[in-house]
Amino acid sequence: GENxxxxxxxxxxxxxxxxxxxxxxxxxxxxxxxxxKQELGKRPQLIIDIRSNVGEKKDQRIAVxxxxxxxxxxxxxxxxxxxxSAVYFCAATSGINDMRFGAGTRLTxxx
Amino acid sequence: xxxxxxxxxxxxxxxxxxxxxxxxxxMNHNYMYWYRQDPGMGLKLIYYSVGAGIxxxxxxxxxxxxxxxxxxxFPLRLExxxxxxxxxxxxxxSFGLAGPGDEQFFGPGTRLTxx
Numbered sequence: 001g002e003n004x005x006x007x008x009x010x011x012x013x014x015x016x017x018x019x020x021x022x023x024x025x026x027x028x029x030x031x032x033x034x035x036x037k038q039e040l041g042k043r044p045q046l047i048i049d050i051r052s053n054v055g056e057k058k059d060q061r062i063a064v065x066x067x068x069x070x071x072x073x074x075x076x077x078x079x080x081x082x083x084x085s086a087v088y089f090c091a092a093t094s095g096i097n098d099m100r101f102g103a104g105t106r107l108t109x110x111x
Numbered sequence: 112x113x114x115x116x117x118x119x120x121x122x123x124x125x126x127x128x129x130x131x132x133x134x135x136x137x138m139n140h141n142y143m144y145w146y147r148q149d150p151g152m153g154l155k156l157i158y159y160s161v162g163a164g165i166x167x168x169x170x171x172x173x174x175x176x177x178x179x180x181x182x183x184x185f186p187l188r189l190e191x192x193x194x195x196x197x198x199x200x201x202x203x204x205s206f207g208l209a210g211p212g213d214e215q216f217f218g219p220g221t222r223l224t225x226x
Binding site for chain 1: 151152153154155156159167168169170201214215217218219220
């Protein structure tokens with residue numbers, strides 16, 4: 001089955017700086033890679049996703065890149081703001097019952 | 112639309128007790144999922160359903176059961192609760208197979224402690 005590793009586990013940046021979170025996956029059949037943001041005590045919410053036939057996707061200040069050859073994908077947040085502080089999870093899947101989540105990255109944006 | 116709702120929000124169980132976590136969605140989604148989230152960890156899929164009357168195991172199904180008698184409801188049953196089942200449980204739904212264009216919507220979660 002799929003195995004997803006996520007780094008770093010914690011990340012602290014100054015407001016306005018960029019933040020990068022990286023994930024690697026093991027199953028070459030994985031074709032969908034979502035990223036979720038979870039604020040303290042809240043439910044996970046999808047912030048961006050990418051499919052395996054796309055190398056990069058942007059949505060305002062966030063972007064995701066995918067390297068299928070190396071089996072890794074990354075979340076990039078530019079011009080970070082205090083409200084970006086949360087735990088971010090990556091995931092990878094090729095179907096319903098094999099979606100695997102990374103362990104999460106706690107991002108703190110210091111004003 | 113209320114989206115995905117879960118009850119209860121919190122529960123403390125004694126070892127060996129049983130309970131049912133309720134999940135309801137009003138978005139007419141076909142697919143529903145149950146995840147558990149242990150402290151400092153990502154989500155792990157317990158069970159899922161692709162439609163009324165159809166359920167299947169996920170990554171960590173042992174100790175749990177589900178049913179899907181209607182499109183809206185997907186209850187999760189814990190039999191003989193164990194301390195290892197202490198976790199936050201999230202229900203989620205999507206219209207189609209979770210993927211591009213079929214976002215999973217999560218409920219608010221149920222925090223369960225087994226003592």
